Amino acid sequence: xxxxxxxxxxxxxxxxxxxxxxxxxxxxxxxxxxxxxxxxxxxxxxxxxxxxxxxxxxxxxxxxxxxxxxxxxxxxxxxxxxxxxxxxxxxx
Numbered sequence: 001x002x003x004x005x006x007x008x009x010x011x012x013x014x015x016x017x018x019x020x021x022x023x024x025x026x027x028x029x030x031x032x033x034x035x036x037x038x039x040x041x042x043x044x045x046x047x048x049x050x051x052x053x054x055x056x057x058x059x060x061x062x063x064x065x066x067x068x069x070x071x072x073x074x075x076x077x078x079x080x081x082x083x084x085x086x087x088x089x090x091x092x
Contacts, residue, residue, distance in 0.1 A: 002058070003051055004066035006075070011055030021050060029084075032077060040077050048073055 004010045024047040031039035048070060058064060071080050 001067045002064045003055060003068045003070060005048055005051065005070045005072065007072040009060060010058040010062065010064060010066060011051060012058060013051060013055040017050075017054045020054075021047065024050060028080075032081060032084075035077070037077060040080075044071065044075070044080070045073060 001013050001015055002010055003013050024043055028040065028043045028047060030036075031043055051070065069083070071083055075083075
């Protein structure tokens with residue numbers, strides 16, 4: 001699956017990693033619902049770090065259709081809320 005991190009680029013990520021990433025996504029949703037800004041920052045950073053660690057970066061000149069788009073590391077809680085559609089960032 002091709003994943004885009006806004007402002008950074010794309011990585012190819014094996015579907016087998018999504019269960020692991022869903023745990024962080026669930027934490028992120030809980031922190032967003034409670035308005036925990038510090039927890040949101042920490043968990044968003046951890047989620048993006050895991051995607052970078054587990055994924056294989058695509059070349060900068062490559063532009064593949066992204067199946068999943070994640071916010072940039074500096075996205076605000078409000079911006080990420082707008083990206084969500086009740087299902088979190090990672091498809092279950």
